[in-house]
Amino acid sequence: MNRERMEYFRKLLLLEKRELLNQMKRNNRFGLNNPEQDHELSSLDNHPADTATELFEREKDLALFYQAESYLDEIDLALSRIEQGIYGLCEECGRPISEERLEVIPTARFCLEHQREVRDEVPKGRPIEEEALDPPYGTKEKVRREQAGTDDEDIWQMVEHFGTSDTPLTYGRGIEEYQDMVVENDEPVGYVDETEGFLVTDLYGRERGFVRNRAYEEYMDQP
Ligand SMILES: [Zn+2]
Structure with missing residues (x-):
């Protein structure tokens, strides 16, 4: 990238930085400097919903603030790379990042190809033990689901x-x-086959009769 283009991006970044700083100042660091948002005298009142609203607003402000702050860091980083004369070069492969890309994202640190890699580094897989677990807890293929055991x-x-x-x-x-x-x-609870609920077996599993219990009544009542 020639000096002229480098200077162009430097101005672009400085403009971006000034706008961001103004924006942060304008809304009081996204409201974080306001002691309270909802203009109540105390947050210790009888309205838990108000406290929740306040908390939500705070968290939102905080998230916006951190987002703005990290963007500010990115801008400063890009500016220092301009100072070093390495602005616009991919941090991974060292090849020039396309100027079209830099126009849109002047803080870009990687070429398109390597940006994709950086993004894909974010772990999105499931815990490895799930491969060994049966559904619904794991991803292991459903085998013999209709087993009699618990x-x-x-x-x-x-x-x-x-x-x-x-x-x-x-x-x-x-x-x-x-x-x-x-x-x-x-x-049925406690047994698998309906007849098991009232059949009487001996120690060896031989059927010895049945009892007239609720399971028996229900079994006989079936159409
Ligand atoms: Zn690259």
């Missing part, structure tokens, strides 16, 4: 009966009762 779904069903924070509204229309919301709520 699985995670059974465990969920057991604890779900004690109640969740779900309401019938969570599921939209078609739910008449709270009981309808639980997973397979008509499934």
